[in-house]
Amino acid sequence: MDAENNNQAVDLSTETKIKNAARVVFHKKGFAATRTRDIAEEANINLALLNYYFRSKEKLFDIVMLETMQGFFRSIADVFNDESTSFEGKIDVLVSTYIDLLIANPDIPLFIFHELRTQSGELIEKLGAKQIIMKSSFFKQFQQRIKDGIIPPLHPMHFIMNLMGMIVFPFVVSPLLRGIGDVTHEQFNALMQQRKALIPVWMKAILHAEIPNIDIKS
């Protein structure tokens, strides 16, 4: 029964075991704070094998980080570029998809944010993040709605930030919720499930809110 608890116990190749363990530890502690010994222990392998398969801690980290980033942005791209869904439909799917993803991997956001600050801008280029967002079906639908006067002519990033913020932010501050609001882990996940239905509603309220007379040039 305890053999099924984690993938280290199952019959995976040593290389895969190391990479999986590295992903867990790097996500949780970041590059600088993790020791190669931590990864070896998590993977139940000998320390020397890490260097045998991946040459160095840094090379292993680069592989894990790129995979994580690509996975994250690819799943955004899939939703944003689905030509068959409406603007509102994309919001629903995005919210639901990402809340599930973050419940399963709550350490990912801080990991990504930290790397985005640390790494230079070429990482973002390498990921093609710009094309994913700015040339997406979602973005076009968005701009059409501004042109039609359905949505106020604010910088699109305002709404992207609001949407992603409402999805991701709770996971970043979840320790605070436990400490401040006496919210258990299970209650937290229940709140996140609620938000699958709530965020789309809130997002529509934000999109159509009457905006004050401010300077709206870019």
Place this chain on the structure above:
Amino acid sequence: MDAENNNQAVDLSTETKIKNAARVVFHKKGFAATRTRDIAEEANINLALLNYYFRSKEKLFDIVMLETMQGFFRSIADVFNDESTSFEGKIDVLVSTYIDLLIANPDIPLFIFHELRTQSGELIEKLGAKQIIMKSSFFKQFQQRIKDGIIPPLHPMHFIMNLMGMIVFPFVVSPLLRGIGDVTHEQFNALMQQRKALIPVWMKAILHAEIPNIDIKS
């Protein structure tokens, strides 16, 4: 003229120079990734002086971290407990105060979030964060509005997360905005200035949005 650029050049005590430098470097790189040499260099002092004044890297970090946390939560407490302002007024002040704070110190959010995950729950207790939020005038005004039927009876944390997320999240992902939206540093700050007026409007739209029939217990 260049003597006024930073506080290291002015006539501060060595102890203060070290602490200021430590704050800058720790905020930017976190505990594990900063070397005491980095701090010494930033402070323009000899490496040995760091240990002379603060005993160890860890003790210096603890001092800096606690000060940062206390400063952050204290400024929230000041707004939340101001009996002279209305519910809406508190939102306005909170948004404006924090956007200014974050423009001046964009590294603070990730630093705090990372520490909240790393440190145990006793840090949150030590900060009195629970009392600051749950017993605040803001929170009482909030619950009164639920009782009056002005606001739907959702868990208060939903709205706190939405509000703080809209304020803080852009600063956490600012590198992405530069990479994706071709937003310069100045344009970013201009967008944040806009948000001082926009977030209160959006927040009110969220607060009064008709919510769907979901399970709202807990």
Place this chain on the structure above:
DNA sequence: GTCTATAACGTGATAGAC
């Protein structure tokens, strides 16, 4: 209080037996 030199330690990486 401030410096130089160095000790003490932790960690990444490798050599070499099996």
Place this chain on the structure above:
DNA sequence: GTCTATCACGTTATAGAC
């Protein structure tokens, strides 16, 4: 491929002169 033992290096911390 996998292990034990160990090296090589960077970093924290301190000793001791000034």
